[in-house]
Structures are given as C-alpha cells and as structure tokens.
Amino acid sequence: MRAAYLVEPSADHPVEAIRVGDLPAPTAPPGWVHVDVRAGALNMHDIWTLRGVGPRPHGGPHVIGSDAAGVADGREVIVYPVLPTAPNGRTVPHATLLPDAGHGVLAERIAVPAHHLVPKPAGLSWAEAACLPTAWLTAYRMLFTRTTVGPGRVVLVQGAGGGVATAAIGLATAAGATVFVTSRSPAKRDRALALGAAAALDSGDRVPELADVVVETVGPATFGHSVRSTRAGGTIVVCGGTSGFTADLDLTRLFAREITVHGSTMGTLDEFRALVAFVDTHLVRPTVDSTVDLADVRTQADRMLAGTGFGKLCVSLT
Ligand SMILES: NC(=O)c1ccc[n+]([C@@H]2O[C@H](COP(=O)([O-])OP(=O)(O)OC[C@H]3O[C@@H](n4cnc5c(N)ncnc54)[C@H](OP(=O)(O)O)[C@@H]3O)[C@@H](O)[C@H]2O)c1
The missing domain is CATH 3.40.50.720 (NAD(P)-binding Rossmann-like Domain)
Structure with missing residues (x-):
C-alpha cells in the first residue's frame, strides 16, 4: 500500500525527510479495524515529527499523519486520532496521537481501534472530513470546553x-x-x-x-x-x-x-463526536486550502512551513 513516511528525521530539512512509497499494510489486533483512507491532512505536528521531535516507537519506516477519513467495512468514517490511554497511563487530553504510537494515517490502509470511528457526515467531501480530527477538534475544545x-x-x-x-x-x-x-x-x-x-x-x-x-x-x-x-x-x-x-x-x-x-490540547472522543455533530447540524464546511495526491504530499508540507496556506492542506488517496 502507498504511504507517506519518514525513515530519518531532518531538523533542518523536514520536508525532504518525507518518503512516499509502498509499505506492508498493518495488521489489525483484536478490537481494531482496517480503514481504507480516502483523504488525509497535514498538521504542524507532522512537521515536528519530520524534524525528529516527539516519540517514534520503532526504528523502521514511520507513517506520518493524524488526520484521515475513509471507508471501514463499507461505512464512510472519520478517524479520532488520540489514543485514549498513553503508555504513561494518562488519559486524554494528555494522551498520544496515533502516529506517535506507530499508527500514522497517511496511508492507503490503516488499522485503528474500532471505537475511534465516527460516521462521516454525507455533506462533507473526503478532504473536508479529513480536516476534522486534529485542527478542528483542537479548535472545538478551545472554544466550547x-x-x-x-x-x-x-x-x-x-x-x-x-x-x-x-x-x-x-x-x-x-x-x-x-x-x-x-x-x-x-x-x-x-x-x-x-x-x-x-x-x-x-x-x-x-x-x-x-x-x-x-x-x-x-x-x-x-x-x-x-x-x-x-x-x-x-x-x-x-x-x-x-x-x-x-x-x-x-x-x-x-x-x-x-x-x-x-x-488546550486536542480533545476527547466525546468532543470529537460533538464536533462532527456540530459541523453536520450547522452545515459548517471546513476550509480546505488545497488537495493534492499523496505522491505530492511534500508540496503541502512546503506550504505549511511557508505559512502560505489558508485552511487545511489535504491529500487524496483515491
Ligand atoms: N495542542 C494541540 O493539540 C494542537 C493541535 C493542533 C495544532 N496545534 C498547534 O497550533 C499551532 C497552529 O497550528 P495550525 O495547524 O493551525 O498551523 P498552521 O496552519 O501552519 O497556521 C499557522 C498560522 O500562524 C500564523 N503565523 C505564523 N507565523 C506567524 C508570525 N510570525 N506572525 C503572525 N502570525 C503568524 C499564520 O497566520 P497568517 O499568515 O494569517 O498571519 C499561519 O497561517 C501550531 O503551533 C500547532 O503545533 C496544537
């Protein structure tokens, strides 16, 4: 499956640390499910990871990304990106993001805990839905919690x-x-x-x-x-x-x-569900700066570093 990942971080040239290529699809342990990702989005967190800041649980290819929407067992879903229980035993919001635990989502097929899936509102495009897990959840908690x-x-x-x-x-x-x-x-x-x-x-x-x-x-x-x-x-x-x-x-x-x-940091699963319901009820369309194919993910990372975007920098995996 295609994935965006890093092998060696680079503090000075984080964008050049991104690789796009084939990796083995992850296995899904009990209680986890596969999601065929349709769209993802970048966050500053990914830039920090590419610079070598933050945890990398193993030394191999490290799939980046915490924002994804896709299809699981025929259902259109958005993935909640915070693992509720971090290795240090703390719970949200002081937990870990999926990529920091070795489960990055900028890949054609990912495995995530089954209860992390929230139905995608029909009115949102794949890219719009992929905006919600990190930046939008963070804004939601800042404003309403x-x-x-x-x-x-x-x-x-x-x-x-x-x-x-x-x-x-x-x-x-x-x-x-x-x-x-x-x-x-x-x-x-x-x-x-x-x-x-x-x-x-x-x-x-x-x-x-x-x-x-x-x-x-x-x-x-x-x-x-x-x-x-x-x-x-x-x-x-x-x-x-x-x-x-x-x-x-x-x-x-x-x-x-x-x-x-x-x-304020990220948000709980309940807040994520409330965010998705709020967006659906109020007909809010997340602002997508642009969407490129996963192969061009470096373009989006460049744009994020330069601060030239307006809204979310998305990638398509269709
Ligand atoms: N704690 C959490 O859970 C959490 C979650 C998500 C993000 N974050 C953090 O929140 C921050 C923003 O994330 P983001 O994804 O929204 O980033 P982003 O999309 O890259 O946005 C950064 C914005 O900051 C403004 N900016 C940058 N440098 C500036 C400067 N020198 N002076 C004035 N404005 C400046 C720019 O706005 P203008 O060009 O319009 O001036 C730019 O659009 C990052 O530090 C990220 O790590 C934290």
Whole structure:
C-alpha cells in the first residue's frame, strides 16, 4: 500500500525527510479495524515529527499523519486520532496521537481501534472530513470546553489562515459569536471575512472591541496583542506557538483585567463526536486550502512551513 513516511528525521530539512512509497499494510489486533483512507491532512505536528521531535516507537519506516477519513467495512468514517490511554497511563487530553504510537494515517490502509470511528457526515467531501480530527477538534475544545462561545460573545482569532484558526472562525461564527481575526496577509484577511468574520485586522492592530475569548495558536508574535485585546474577565486559550514557544506576558494587564489563560490540547472522543455533530447540524464546511495526491504530499508540507496556506492542506488517496 502507498504511504507517506519518514525513515530519518531532518531538523533542518523536514520536508525532504518525507518518503512516499509502498509499505506492508498493518495488521489489525483484536478490537481494531482496517480503514481504507480516502483523504488525509497535514498538521504542524507532522512537521515536528519530520524534524525528529516527539516519540517514534520503532526504528523502521514511520507513517506520518493524524488526520484521515475513509471507508471501514463499507461505512464512510472519520478517524479520532488520540489514543485514549498513553503508555504513561494518562488519559486524554494528555494522551498520544496515533502516529506517535506507530499508527500514522497517511496511508492507503490503516488499522485503528474500532471505537475511534465516527460516521462521516454525507455533506462533507473526503478532504473536508479529513480536516476534522486534529485542527478542528483542537479548535472545538478551545472554544466550547476550555471556555464558552456563543451569541453575544466576542472572539479574536490570531493568524487567520492557520488550520486551527480557520476552524475557530468557522465554529465560533456558526455558534453565533462575533469573530475578529488578525492576519499578516491582506488576501487571508479577505478570505476570513468571507468565512463570516466581522472584522479582519493586520497583525497587532487595535481590535474594534475587546474580546471575551482569544484563540491563540501563533505564540510570541501575537501573544502581547492577545493580552492587550482581552476584556476584563476574558479568556485567552492557547494550543500552540507557530512563531515560537516563549512569549512575554504583561502581568499588569493580566491581573488588573483578571484575564484567564488556558492551555488546550486536542480533545476527547466525546468532543470529537460533538464536533462532527456540530459541523453536520450547522452545515459548517471546513476550509480546505488545497488537495493534492499523496505522491505530492511534500508540496503541502512546503506550504505549511511557508505559512502560505489558508485552511487545511489535504491529500487524496483515491
Ligand atoms: N495542542 C494541540 O493539540 C494542537 C493541535 C493542533 C495544532 N496545534 C498547534 O497550533 C499551532 C497552529 O497550528 P495550525 O495547524 O493551525 O498551523 P498552521 O496552519 O501552519 O497556521 C499557522 C498560522 O500562524 C500564523 N503565523 C505564523 N507565523 C506567524 C508570525 N510570525 N506572525 C503572525 N502570525 C503568524 C499564520 O497566520 P497568517 O499568515 O494569517 O498571519 C499561519 O497561517 C501550531 O503551533 C500547532 O503545533 C496544537
């Protein structure tokens, strides 16, 4: 079967570490099922893996990817990507992703625990469905578990073009919130407005109204602005740091405005089911930047590293 995998990570040239070729199909232990993957998507997590950061349970070819949708026993499904129990015994959300446990999903045939399969909404394309497991699940938990978002709430999403960011725009807008976004790119700002954002600002610009909730995925490049843009009693939810992992924090504003900062990581299986139902009910279509054949997965990884995409970078395995 065809798969995207790495043999030797490369800290300096992660994209060149990707191989696409034939690997033996995995066996399915008791309680696991095979899925014939139709589409997948890339995440920053894959770039970190390609750089050699994070666990690799064995020394052989390591299939990358945590986002997949496909067919299992004739059913169209989306794969929940978090193994509920990590080797250290902790449970979600502090668990491990399928690829980190040696079960990456960017392959024609994968094996996953049977209870990880959630029916694919009929209205979603394969690529749209493949957007949901990682970035969209993360955004869902940030908005609806780590804080609350709905009508009357103002949400600021930093770095509008990102996978998590476009998910947050789509979900928060569908929930009835007023959404402001920032982006360095005028073209991405226009696209965010088309997704339903009420205002799209250049990075660092003053927000029209202080936010109840800030979705922070960019890190040090935007974190100061996030703090300045949060209203008294508001919440900043952080799931990553594309621009780095050490940010300055204005403590005066933090305590004077009684701002809460929450970390957030992935989501539970119940949250994944709720996300899929939410997307189906509210007719939210995940934003796909582009879809290429698996053979061209390096193009998508290049685009992710360059930060030029708007939405999810998908691959097709049909
Ligand atoms: N904790 C978790 O469970 C979890 C899950 C998923 C992702 N993450 C993390 O969340 C982060 C975002 O992931 P993603 O998949 O959404 O990434 P992505 O699609 O690559 O998006 C990154 C976005 O960040 C913005 N950006 C990058 N560098 C910037 C800079 N110097 N200044 C301002 N904006 C900058 C860009 O927005 P503009 O070009 O629009 O400005 C870009 O579109 C990553 O760090 C990832 O590892 C964590």
